[in-house]
Amino acid sequence: MTLLLAPMEGLLDATLRDVLTRTGGIDRCVSEFIRVTQTLLPERAFLRVVPELLHGGRTRAGVPVRPQLLGSDPVCLAENAARLAGLSPFGVDLNFGCPAKTVNQSRGGAVLLDEPELIGRIVAAVRRAVPAQVPVSAKMRLGFNDDHRAEDCAHAIAEAGADELVIHARTKAHGYRPPAYWERIAQVRASLPAGARITVIANGDIWNVADAERCRAVTGCDALMIGRGMVTDPGLALAIKGLGGVPWQQIPPLLLAFWQQVSVRVERRHRAGRLKQWLNYLRQRYPQAQAAFDELRLVHEPAAIESWLQASQIRPPITTEPIPALPAELAHSC
Template sequence: MRVILGPMEGVVDHLMREMLTEINDYDLCVTEFVRVVDQLLPNSVFYRLCPELRQGGKTLSGTPVRVQLLGQDPHWLAENAHRAVQLGSPGIDINFGCPAKSVNKSRGGAVLLQDPALMYDIVKAVREATDPRLPVTAKVRLGWDDPEHCFEIADAVAQAGADEIVVHARTKTDGYKADAIKWDYIRQLKTKISQPIIANGEIWTYEDGQRCMEVTGSDALMVCRGAINLPNLGNVVKHNHAHMDWEHVLELLLKYSTYEIKGDKGLYYPNRIKQWFAYLRHEYPQAQALFSDIRAHNKAAPIVAILQQAQQDSVA
């Protein structure tokens, strides 16, 4: 089974990808989106969001990293896709799924689900502008507000030449509501298009992954939020590994702290670590108590001290 680490804007940056691919057998990562408006972006933008381009488009542990683009202009998306591939991206992913209001207001992400003809033009332009040996993929939702629209959406993307389609099995208006997941639509899509379909949404455990594959008949799985809740979710889903214990999570938190403080986002470390804790507390009760301690701090040093003390306490 292929398991892909999906993109999460502002969460799964290159440092998080580095760490999670080191401890999981992921087959692929997809970057946070590169926002394209009306110009060819400089190389520095691609290197900033995907420094793995400097090492053959892979993390240090060897997992391929595909650049994701978001925008609404077929010409400029094609130009930037060509550049990303030239710089070393092993393919291109196109974001048609982001539900954020700020993104949708500027005609990016999920808002394009209302315009399958434009989606077709975008995918076709990107496919024609890039090396045919490299995959062009698209990440979609079932529709804007009606899941029945998924058939027209998927057909447009498939007819335009996408090699694979990632389907988040909810509409834009569903947001991330757990009870709104509609895996059965992926099963129906599988009967209508020939391209491989990757299922995404509500995969938190090995059992979820198995049930999703059974219900959808999909060709692979993508995990996003669950991979932050449970750091070894990739191996849990793929190999039925035991859930990582809290002591090892603390080790990862301290390792991530080192990455962040030494890296180019050191100033953002307090916000990033709090954001991660907001996910971890769904899986680990211990994270809730620590979150209460760290949330008052806006500097790295006291947060790291709290984590170090918690690690000492856990082995005492």
């Protein structure tokens, strides 16, 4: 089974990708989106979001990362995809699923699901713009306000030459409220021509092994994308693959590794918030994370958090390699 780590804007960035892929089980990541408007972005714009491109396009654990582009202009997206391809990425992904209001108001993300013809032109333009050996994939929701054009969008993406299609089993109107409508993924997948060479990947509400098994059974997809479930339980990918999981004893070293990178890449005033953001997810899985969250909830001083994390170490860190800093011109805040 292939497991992908989802893009999650404002949460699952290069730092958390690095830490989560150390635990094992993830086969590939998709980056948070790189917004494309009316300009040809400089290389540093891609590297800022996907610093892994400076290291062969892989996380420290060796997991490939596929950069994701978001926009609505086929020509501009194609030009940017061509420039991105020059950095030797593990493919180019296109965002047709972001539900954020500000993104949709700028004609990006899920709002394009009402325009399958435009989606097809975008995918086709990007496919033509990058070398044949560079995979092109897309991520979509079932629709914007409803799902009546889900099949049209999937057909447009497949016919335009995409290699993979991730379907999040909700519309924009559904947001992230449960349930995820996995049966609709099955229907969309079944509607594709028998000779279609596109791989459909299921996404949405996969929180544990039982969810993964049911999602596969309902959708018929052999590949899954997991996001919030993996942030909550860093051992989820291993567990889905029948390789155990990650006990709490392995979490403190991950928190410290996360903090060390946050301390390099994030403005001082935002660092505590980033750690608490992850702990807020972890406490859904680990009682010890709840205790940690309670202890640190009112702590804002980075030095105090660093001391707490150092004291919490109960086994050697998973890796003792130094954390490389980004070049100064690429460092960015949360």
